[in-house]
Amino acid sequence: MGRPARSARVAEPLFSVGEVVKKLARNEHQLKKPEPRKEWWRTSQDRLSLSFVPDNVIGRESEALLLKDTLDGLLKADRGGAVYVSGLPGTGKTLTVKRVLGEVGCRSIWVNCASQGEPRAIYGTLCDRLKGITTSVSTEANLIATLAMKGEKTILVLDELDFLITRDLSLLYAVFELPKKCTEAIVIGIANSVDLPERLLPWLRACQSVPVVFPFRPYTSDTIERIILQRIEKDVIDLPAVKLCAKKTAAVNGDVRLALDVCRAAIESMKNKPSRPNSFIAEIVRIFESRGSVSGLRRTMENLPIQQQVVLCSFVSKLADQKQKEATLGSVYDEYQPMSLRAGTSSLTFGEFSNICSSSLTQTGLVEVAEAKLVKRKSAGRSPRRQLSLASPRTKLLRLCVGE
Ligand SMILES: Nc1ncnc2c1ncn2[C@@H]1O[C@H](COP(=O)(O)OP(=O)(O)O)[C@@H](O)[C@H]1O
Ligand SMILES: [Mg+2]
Known part of the structure; x- marks a missing residue:
């Protein structure tokens, strides 16, 4: 048997060499390309973090404009000046002030009062930053002398000003009075306590050192x-x-x-x-x-100032003892005093303590202060005693403080 006749035709290749090379290159490229959605998720997560600095400050355009005008005016004047920025935490105060400072073209020193060991240490920190060296403890007089020596306007920003609240507010008054003693100083105080301007303003008005107030409303x-x-x-x-x-x-x-x-x-x-x-x-x-x-x-x-946190802790500790949701102001104050000693904060007088409870803490919605019905009857003839209670929808707070 003879072999089958071979076809004389040469089989045509399915792809040319050039096409194969191109196809391989295309496959490799597709393998390397990241899945776009995953990329978007990753960059979105990065941009949602608090360390991300956004291009624009959304919704604070008018505050930024007014603040810039005020600072421009103070820089041109032959005197110092003070600005007070107040608003609840997370309302863009720090971001807005930083952005405006970048536009005014004047030397500025930024101090976060929360990171000072004790309130009066701000004088030392400000002096050190002005001189660019570390010195021993400084006083207000050292700061004024250093500013005068520099001989040019300097913006001093005191962020988280709430941490300077001392027993008699004297340090806060001194801070806002600084521009009166030193024409080079422009002070910007930034605080989370919304009631601080009301507490400070009567005194500052009397001393004719009223700062320009910028309230930042919640978003x-x-x-x-x-x-x-x-x-x-x-x-x-x-x-x-x-x-x-x-x-x-x-x-x-x-x-x-x-x-x-x-x-x-x-x-x-x-x-x-x-x-x-x-x-x-x-x-x-x-x-x-x-x-x-x-x-x-x-x-x-x-975000509460340390003294208010101690007041809140003493209240919760009192409630945990009594397994109740209410307590009289006096009994919480008794609990507060040793706790304040242990925390190393300067102790509040009963009047200051009562003020903090009925203004700052009430405004946060964490506690309520009411006239005590039962106690009132017993103390006939005397001024009615007041009673603290947890704000009713917030009973989770008790669990949170006691449990953690
Ligand atoms: N208007 C805004 N536009 C964009 N990001 C904002 C805005 N306000 C606040 N943020 C962001 O929210 C966070 C808290 O803002 P911050 O300025 O620190 O608030 P505050 O000083 O009032 O506590 C920051 O990460 C900031 O970038
Ligand atoms: Mg801030």
Whole structure:
């Protein structure tokens, strides 16, 4: 049998060599290219962190403009001046002041009062920063001499001014009176206590050292929504979920840090889910329910000046002892005194203690102060005694303080 006849035709290749090379290169490129959605999630998470510095300060345009005008005016004048920026935590005070300082073109020294060992240490810190060297303890007189020696206007920013609240507020008065003693000084005080201007102003008015006051109101849900959208990439979180987060934050305390935190946590948890639904709404609700409201409360407490934190602790300690939700001011003050000694804070008089309870702490919504009905009857003839209680919707606070 003869062999089958071979075809004389040469088989044509399926691809040319050039095409194969191109195809391989294309495959390799596709393998290297990161999945875009993952990239967006990562950059969005980075941009939602508190260390991220945004391009614009959203919703504070008028405050920034007014502050810049005020500082420009003070820089041209042949005298010093003072500015007081007040508002609840997370309302953009620090960010706005930093942004405006970048525009005014004047030397400025920034001190965070929370990081000073004790309130009067600010004089030493300011002197050191002015001189660029570390010196021994300085006084107000040293600071005035150093400023005068420099002979040019200097903006002194005292952030977290609440930490300078001492027993008699004298340090705070001295800070705002500094420009009267030293024409080179422009003082900017930034504080979280919303009632501080009212407490300071009568005295400062009497001394004719009234600062220009800039109140920063809590953010509305619209502004919070814009701040979130500025930071997330390509609708990584869908709009209804962003709106919900903004609304819930505005309802808790308007602290934009809460909204940024919840969004970051929502992305973290969604990216680890095997099946990813399109909407973040359920996740946002879950995070607010599990920790959102508690972390809002915790943040409010952490941001209180140290003396107010001690007052709050003594109140909670008293309640934990009595297993009740109410206590008289006097009995809490008894608890407060040894606690304040242990904490190393200067002790408040009963009047100051009572003031803090009925103004600052009441404003945070953490406690309520009311006339004591039962006690009133017993103390007939004397002024009615007052009674502290936890603000009713916030009973979680008790659990939080006692449990942690
Ligand atoms: N208007 C805003 N636009 C963009 N980011 C903001 C704005 N306000 C606050 N933030 C961000 O929220 C965080 C808290 O702001 P901050 O200025 O420190 O508040 P405050 O000093 O009032 O406590 C910062 O990370 C800041 O970048
Ligand atoms: Mg601040």
